[in-house]
Amino acid sequence: MNNASDPVTVVVSVDGPYLVTGPVTVEYQVIAQDDTGASWTWKRADPVTTGSRFKLCRCGHSGNKPFCDNSHLREGFDGTETASRATHGEQAAVTDGPTMSLADVRSLCAMARFCDGHGDAWSAVESSSTDEARGTAAHEASHCPAGRLVAYDKSAGGAAVEPDLEPSIGIIEDPAVGVSGGLWLRGGIQVTSEDGTPYPVRNRAVLCRCGASRNKPFCDGAHRRTRFADDRLPAYDATADGTDTVPTPSV
Ligand code: FES
Structure with a gap:
């Protein structure tokens, strides 16, 4: 559970993992298709057990996804940040x-x-x-x-027009394309650059975890090109039935 007095933060480490601090739910979030094949709802799969300080892989090579196992050292990962710091x-x-x-x-x-x-x-x-x-x-x-x-x-x-989201981290899975996606920061989680500069906080943001984005630390969809696959997926239901984890704001 989250505690407002204990904010969740993510720090991008130099050529290494995301350092996450704070009690936060980490769970697989699956892109669910409706009966026309359109992306329409988000389905929750099993949560991942974490402590209140942990490291999430961003090079894409960990054998213990979604956590870092120091594979970035062996792979010589270049995690240079290229994303804009503008709002x-x-x-x-x-x-x-x-x-x-x-x-x-x-x-x-x-x-x-x-x-x-x-x-x-x-x-x-x-x-x-x-x-x-x-x-x-x-x-x-x-x-x-x-x-x-x-x-x-x-x-x-x-x-x-923003959905009401509790702070949590979703590990995106895209079964329609057959690839795994990035780390979905929900609910306004602060991301701080390796140089200590905070990125503007947004209610919804996706961090790259395949290592191939050209807009690091954020996902730019490169996981589709590289066919990134998380081989430690839990079982999940990809139909659009059941609870949508994003409540559509009323307008
Ligand atoms: S997870 Fe790396 S580009 Fe999307």
Whole structure:
């Protein structure tokens, strides 16, 4: 369980793992398809047992995933950080619609494909004079794990349309493509660079754990190209039935 007085932090170590401090749930999060084959909900698989200080692999070579086993030393991992330190708003391209807008930072895309499940989020925002389009935009933007997309509701004073997420770390699995994804930081977990600089806190962010991102420490979808596979997966249910771990914000 999380304790507000005990915040969760993630520090990127030099050419090494993520150093996680604080009691936080770590569990597999599976991209579930609906009956049309679209990414539509998130399913929870078994949690991973951790202490309150642990190291998560970011080179992709650990034999004890998701934890570090020092394989980065053997592999000569180059974990140089290349991501922008600017805020999401400073980096975003904005699509404007009648009642909503959509801020998009393409470099953060983790290729989970929630943005075009049933009509794309950009078109939905442009058509946001209808309740249906507003609902589509809210669902698709809020399910983007990386926070590439953030919708804003102009009819609610321009408030961000963000899901209510407890701080936790999700280990992404993408069975439709047959690959494993990054580490999903949910609920506003602070990430600090190896040089001590804090990245702007976001409600949704995905860290690379395959080692191949060109936007380190964040995932850029390279795990699809490299066919990254976690060979220590628990059993899971990839159907869209059951509880969606991301509650769609009402708009
Ligand atoms: S886990 Fe997505 S790019 Fe490495």
